[in-house]
Amino acid sequence: MNFDVVIIGGGLAGLTCGIALQEQGKRCVIINNGQAALDFASGSMDLLGRLPDGSAVSSLRPAFESLRRQAPQHPYSVLGIEAVESKATQFENILHQLNLELAGSARENHKRVTAIGGLRPAWLSPNTVPTVTNHQNFIHQRIAVLGIEGYHDFQPQLLIDNLQLNPQFAHCQFSSGFLNIPELDQLRRDAREFRSVNIAQLLEHKLSFDELAAEIKQAAGDAEAVFLPACFGLDDQSLFNGLKQATGLALYELPTLPPSLLGIRQHKQLSYRFEKLGGMMLNGDRALRAEFEGDKVACVYTRLHQEEPIAAENFVLAAGGFFSNGLSAEFERIREPVFDADIIETEQFRAQDRFSWTHKRFSSPQPYQAAGVIINAHCQVQKSGRFLPNLYAAGSVIGGYNAIELGCGAGVAVVTALIAAERIGGM
Numbered sequence: 001m002n003f004d005v006v007i008i009g010g011g012l013a014g015l016t017c018g019i020a021l022q023e024q025g026k027r028c029v030i031i032n033n034g035q036a037a038l039d040f041a042s043g044s045m046d047l048l049g050r051l052p053d054g055s056a057v058s059s060l061r062p063a064f065e066s067l068r069r070q071a072p073q074h075p076y077s078v079l080g081i082e083a084v085e086s087k088a089t090q091f092e093n094i095l096h097q098l099n100l101e102l103a104g105s106a107r108e109n110h111k112r113v114t115a116i117g118g119l120r121p122a123w124l125s126p127n128t129v130p131t132v133t134n135h136q137n138f139i140h141q142r143i144a145v146l147g148i149e150g151y152h153d154f155q156p157q158l159l160i161d162n163l164q165l166n167p168q169f170a171h172c173q174f175s176s177g178f179l180n181i182p183e184l185d186q187l188r189r190d191a192r193e194f195r196s197v198n199i200a201q202l203l204e205h206k207l208s209f210d211e212l213a214a215e216i217k218q219a220a221g222d223a224e225a226v227f228l229p230a231c232f233g234l235d236d237q238s239l240f241n242g243l244k245q246a247t248g249l250a251l252y253e254l255p256t257l258p259p260s261l262l263g264i265r266q267h268k269q270l271s272y273r274f275e276k277l278g279g280m281m282l283n284g285d286r287a288l289r290a291e292f293e294g295d296k297v298a299c300v301y302t303r304l305h306q307e308e309p310i311a312a313e314n315f316v317l318a319a320g321g322f323f324s325n326g327l328s329a330e331f332e333r334i335r336e337p338v339f340d341a342d343i344i345e346t347e348q349f350r351a352q353d354r355f356s357w358t359h360k361r362f363s364s365p366q367p368y369q370a371a372g373v374i375i376n377a378h379c380q381v382q383k384s385g386r387f388l389p390n391l392y393a394a395g396s397v398i399g400g401y402n403a404i405e406l407g408c409g410a411g412v413a414v415v416t417a418l419i420a421a422e423r424i425g426g427m
């Protein structure tokens, strides 16, 4: 098999890169082993929420110099502010062609309401998720927070107790309640089955759409806005938008415990777009090893193609971090399993020193989170001390940053994916 580009990993980074390359007329294949971080994510995408010294970031550009000083190995520091900003904006434009209604801008973070009533900074959020800016009160006053009878992953009273501590919600009057949806009775028999995805699957066919809309309206009482767990609409927002229209209420949805419908919708729409543009997905397959010719990657072999090489001009490693097995930890070292690329070392973290991987305080940022491959400003990957001309990396397989600590996971994924795609396309 021969392609222009082989991409390893079909998460946010791999799919974004694949879409940009297909749009440039490149023939791409994505080898994808399984679920991605998107399937477990909040649906809100982060660009940069915090600096390593803990200070909050409301806008990327003014914070950039401090980030570069405090985290010189962060991918943004390697790429530079102009590249990061321009690729973040390019991604916002790509989103317009997808069936994803995300709101936000790289110019300023907003704050999204979490499932337990906290406020977290974000770059882009589904327009169905309740958000505020730093200085703005939430636009509605009377809010009903409604759970679903028997569904434990969303607790209305907990959300209310926490949310009303935030000044942006201090003017609100809250009520809580639970929806009674008889179609879900069959799920109640097994608590493990009572998850957002199972609920969405059952309700997908709109068999009792009118009853559901009536139930929401009744449970909302005199509220003008309603917060619901994200359990309505598996592929896209159309069911949720329909409910909004039918109830005449300002309905909002909140991410639940994983798996997360808001992230799954994004994964589906990105995959759909990639395939619609002619890209090929090898789902359920796993890249195992690569062959090199000089300092170039020649081909990869996969679990299902152990004898048949998959060759290309260029390769993109978008296999994710430890969560997705894009990195693996052995007793004495951390490694990148497909290309055996060099792993970054930081002040706190050394790949071959197990004792440097963790911090003794469980709740502190953990140094191993900064593990990953080394890139240059074109996102080319370093192996044996040299940057390989036709191997690029995108997303959380890259080292030098802690996405959880800094709130920058999706931003790094799409910015690096689009830089790699531009470099490959321009060659």
Ligand SMILES: Cc1cc2nc3c(=O)[nH]c(=O)nc-3n(C[C@H](O)[C@H](O)[C@H](O)COP(=O)(O)OP(=O)(O)OC[C@H]3O[C@@H](n4cnc5c(N)ncnc54)[C@H](O)[C@@H]3O)c2cc1C
Pocket: 008, 009, 010, 011, 012, 013, 014, 031, 032, 033, 034, 035, 036, 037, 038, 040, 041, 042, 043, 044, 045, 046, 047, 285, 286, 287, 288, 318, 319, 320, 321, 323, 324, 325, 326, 338, 394, 395, 396, 397, 403, 407, 408, 409, 410, 411, 413
């Ligand atoms: C649980 C969780 C929740 C998160 N929530 C958020 C959030 O709400 N907002 C945010 O901005 N960021 C979030 N992040 C950060 C997240 O990592 C990035 O936002 C981004 O989604 C990472 O995308 P990725 O494509 O680099 O990696 P991944 O999404 O991990 O995708 C990598 C893919 O590669 C596949 N793969 C791995 N090895 C191979 C192989 N050898 N061959 C073939 N396929 C392979 C994996 O199966 C996986 O599908 C979250 C991360 C995690 C782990």
